[in-house]
Amino acid sequence: MKDSVGDRKAGLAAHLKRSVLTLALEPGADLDEAQLCEAFDVSRTPLREVFRELAGEGYLSLRLNRGARVSDLSHTTLRDFFLAAPMIYGAVMRLAALNATAQQIEALKLAQFDFRDALRTGSGAHRALANNRFHQITGEMAGNIYLLPSFNRLLIDHARIAMTFYQPQTQQMAQNLTEACQQHDAIIAAIEARDEGAAAQLAEDHWNLSRNQIELFVMPAALDMPMGDLSRKTPA
Amino acid sequence: MKDSVGDRKAGLAAHLKRSVLTLALEPGADLDEAQLCEAFDVSRTPLREVFRELAGEGYLSLRLNRGARVSDLSHTTLRDFFLAAPMIYGAVMRLAALNATAQQIEALKLAQFDFRDALRTGSGAHRALANNRFHQITGEMAGNIYLLPSFNRLLIDHARIAMTFYQPQTQQMAQNLTEACQQHDAIIAAIEARDEGAAAQLAEDHWNLSRNQIELFVMPAALDMPMGDLSRKTPA
DNA sequence: AGAATACACATTGTATACAAAATAACGACC
DNA sequence: GGTCGTTATTTTGTATACAATGTGTATTCT
Numbered sequence: 319m320k321d322s323v324g325d326r327k328a329g330l331a332a333h334l335k336r337s338v339l340t341l342a343l344e345p346g347a348d349l350d351e352a353q354l355c356e357a358f359d360v361s362r363t364p365l366r367e368v369f370r371e372l373a374g375e376g377y378l379s380l381r382l383n384r385g386a387r388v389s390d391l392s393h394t395t396l397r398d399f400f401l402a403a404p405m406i407y408g409a410v411m412r413l414a415a416l417n418a419t420a421q422q423i424e425a426l427k428l429a430q431f432d433f434r435d436a437l438r439t440g441s442g443a444h445r446a447l448a449n450n451r452f453h454q455i456t457g458e459m460a461g462n463i464y465l466l467p468s469f470n471r472l473l474i475d476h477a478r479i480a481m482t483f484y485q486p487q488t489q490q491m492a493q494n495l496t497e498a499c500q501q502h503d504a505i506i507a508a509i510e511a512r513d514e515g516a517a518a519q520l521a522e523d524h525w526n527l528s529r530n531q532i533e534l535f536v537m538p539a540a541l542d543m544p545m546g547d548l549s550r551k552t553p554a
Numbered sequence: 555m556k557d558s559v560g561d562r563k564a565g566l567a568a569h570l571k572r573s574v575l576t577l578a579l580e581p582g583a584d585l586d587e588a589q590l591c592e593a594f595d596v597s598r599t600p601l602r603e604v605f606r607e608l609a610g611e612g613y614l615s616l617r618l619n620r621g622a623r624v625s626d627l628s629h630t631t632l633r634d635f636f637l638a639a640p641m642i643y644g645a646v647m648r649l650a651a652l653n654a655t656a657q658q659i660e661a662l663k664l665a666q667f668d669f670r671d672a673l674r675t676g677s678g679a680h681r682a683l684a685n686n687r688f689h690q691i692t693g694e695m696a697g698n699i700y701l702l703p704s705f706n707r708l709l710i711d712h713a714r715i716a717m718t719f720y721q722p723q724t725q726q727m728a729q730n731l732t733e734a735c736q737q738h739d740a741i742i743a744a745i746e747a748r749d750e751g752a753a754a755q756l757a758e759d760h761w762n763l764s765r766n767q768i769e770l771f772v773m774p775a776a777l778d779m780p781m782g783d784l785s786r787k788t789p790a
Numbered sequence: 791a792g793a794a795t796a797c798a799c800a801t802t803g804t805a806t807a808c809a810a811a812a813t814a815a816c817g818a819c820c
Numbered sequence: 821g822g823t824c825g826t827t828a829t830t831t832t833g834t835a836t837a838c839a840a841t842g843t844g845t846a847t848t849c850t
Contacts, residue, residue, distance in 0.1 A: 323810095323834065324618070351801080361835045363599065366803090367606055374610020376703070382560070383802060383841055395699055401649070402700035409641060463631055464638035464711075467612070467703035475700075559804065559840095587832080597805045602833090619811055619832060 323360060330358040331368045338377045338388055339450055339477040340443035345391040349378070376471040391478055399475055404525050406469050411505065411521035413460035415514045423510055426455045430502050437495055442481055445495075450477045452502060459509065476528070483535040494531050498524065559596060566594040567604050574613045574624055575686055575713040576679035581627040585614070612707040627714055635711055640761050642705050647741065647757035649696035651750045659746055662691045666738050673731055678717055681731075686713045688738060695745065712764070719771040730767050737763065 321329075337343040355365055369386045372378045378386045418426075433448035440448070450473055457469045486492045501524045508516040557565075573579040591601050605622045608614045614622050654662075669684040676684070686709055693705045722728045737760045744752035 362802090363834055363836090366603070367833095370603055370606040371610065374607065385802065398698040398700050402645070402698055405641065405645060406700070406704075409638070413637070462634040462638055464634050464642070464704050464708050467707055468642075468700050469704075471703055472700050598832090599804055599806090603803095621832065 323364065326358050326360050327364050327368060330354065330360065330365065331372065333358070334368070334372055335377055336447065338372075339474065339481075340446055341478060341481045342443070343388045345388050345478065347388045349386045349388070351385065376474050389474075391475060395475065396479070399472065399479070400529065402468065403472050403476070404522065406465065406472055407525050408518050408521045410457055410460040410462075410465060410469050411508075411517040412514050413462055413465070414456045415509045415512055415517035417461050418459040418509050418512075422455060422459050423506070426452065426459070426506055426509070429455055430499075430506060433502060434499055437499055442485060445484070446477045446481050449480065449498075456505070456509075479532060480528075483532050491531065491534075494527060498527055501527065559600065562594050562596050563600050563604060566590065566596065566601065567608065569594070570604070570608055571613055572683065574608075575710065575717075576682055577714060577717045578679070579624045581624050581714065583624045585622045585624070587621070612710050625710075627711060627718075631711070632715070635708065635715070636765065638704065639708050639712070640758065642701065642708055643761050644754050644757045646693055646696040646698075646701060646705050647744075647753040648750050649698055649701070650692045651745045651748055651753035653697055654695040654745050658691060658695050659742070662688065662695070662742055662745070665691055666735075666742060669738060670735055673735055678721060681720070682713045682717050685716065685734075692741070692745075715768060716764075719768050727767065727770075730763060734760065734763055 334343070334349075343349075349369070351362055351365060355362055358365075369378060369380060373380045373386065376389060379389050380386050429448065429452040433445070433452055436444040436448040453473055453476075454470070457466055457473070460466070460469075484491070484495075486495055501520060505517065505520050505524070508520055570579070570585075579585075585605070587598055587601060591598055594601075605614060605616060609616045609622065612625060615625050616622050665684065665688040669681070669688055672680040672684040689709055689712075690706070693702055693709070696702070696705075720727070720731075722731055737756060741753065741756050741760070744756055
């Protein structure tokens with residue numbers, strides 16, 4: 319049974335999302351319409367609709383007469399990220415604890431199972447995707463349509479930042495991952511117990527762990543940069 | 555000089571946004587592709603791209619094989635709104651005070667000028683649009699790409715809720731509008747003074763005023779509704 | 791040789807024709 | 821008379837052809 323165009327369209331969207339989240343498509347990378355049409359066997363019309371949809375969700379950015387590219391992950395946006403994330407994450411977790419359905423809790427446990435699996439055997443990409451899925455589900459649990467757009471954007475760049483900085487080469491980092499995994503378990507427990515306060519606290523803890531991990535990488539780079547290097551041209 | 559297709563497309567998008575914000579297009583209303591193509595002299599391809607774009611921003615919702623309609627403003631979403639708005643508004647105001655440029659402050663003053671004008675002479679629609687513009691500018695000032703998606707969605711429904719509930723027929727309501735206008739002035743002052751704390755406080759005050767105004771209408775309506783009326787069919 | 795311009799090529803945006811799906815209208819059957 | 825099933829009509833989704841815009845290259849002129 320050949321799959322319909324609609325299915326291929328969905329597959330294309332899923333592929334692009336995955337590629338963006340895992341940095342298979344790097345921030346700023348140009349997307350080739352013709353090539354993608356060929357690869358996914360759809361014409362340009364539905365392809366471009368997918369582009370617009372993903373642009374609306376923050377995966378891509380469209381420039382008039384100059385095609386689609388993967389959303390940038392620039393310095394200013396990273397600053398924005400650190401500002402907005404704690405607030406939104408906390409609110410989402412709190413609401414998730416209040417509103418989660420039994421079905422959603424099951425889905426969350428499944429996602430955590432996959433995440434644990436990714437920690438052992440998986441690649442960085444698998445880990446990032448599994449973690450992304452876990453938090454997406456908490457977003458669905460919160461179910462607040464006004465919070466979700468921002469939350470989902472944060473998740474996109476969280477995954478990409480994690481892909482950049484979370485290659486666990488030191489003992490400390492591997493340990494952090496284990497702790498993150500345990501926090502996920504605690505989050506599930508808090509949600510299942512409908513413990514709003516605990517969920518919010520765990521969101522904060524989880525975020526702090528994540529932030530510290532990132533700062534381990536960002537900070538030294540900033541300190542090691544001599545002033546003279548500021549005149550250096552940025553690489554293409 | 556005839557305007558290009560791109561201009562007509564932008565005009566279409568602006569028209570649709572205005573219509574949604576002012577309830578000229580009611581929540582849930584179906585949009586007729588053929589009619590809009592005719593009216594704005596564009597073909598279906600760019601029209602449908604506009605639809606997708608506006609759907610991504612929260613103005614419309616698209617259902618597979620069943621066309622575009624104006625986003626609903628249902629009971630559950632109203633609840634979501636009251637939950638998310640204070641937090642996001644506060645954060646945006648705070649950031650606006652920190653980051654506003656001189657140019658943006660000028661734009662805000664201009665918007666406030668128009669809002670004041672709308673209070674005297676304008677229709678409800680003019681008032682809602684002017685207020686919307688004012689707050690949109692504060693969003694631009696905050697300039698946090700992770701907060702803006704949620705903030706802009708809130709603004710859409712804030713305008714629509716205001717259109718529903720803010721027909722100032724009592725003395726109290728007219729007075730509230732005057733107070734809202736004064737709060738706008740205070741907000742401008744706080745931003746210009748880079749007073750983060752004051753801006754956040756004003757956001758809270760402004761929100762409370764808005765919420766009280768809305769509750770004046772929502773509450774009695776809920777109490778006055780006899781149980782028997784629940785079986786009544788909703789009007790088309 | 792270097793700069794500027796014109797031309798050719800590639801890519802993006804739009805219009806239209808066609809296919810698929812949903813809705814409405816009709817008629818048969820119970 | 822009402823309900824179900826079938827067929828027409830409308831509406832939505834996709835493919836393709838065409839137009840417009842951007843980009844690269846070659847050529848000319850200084």
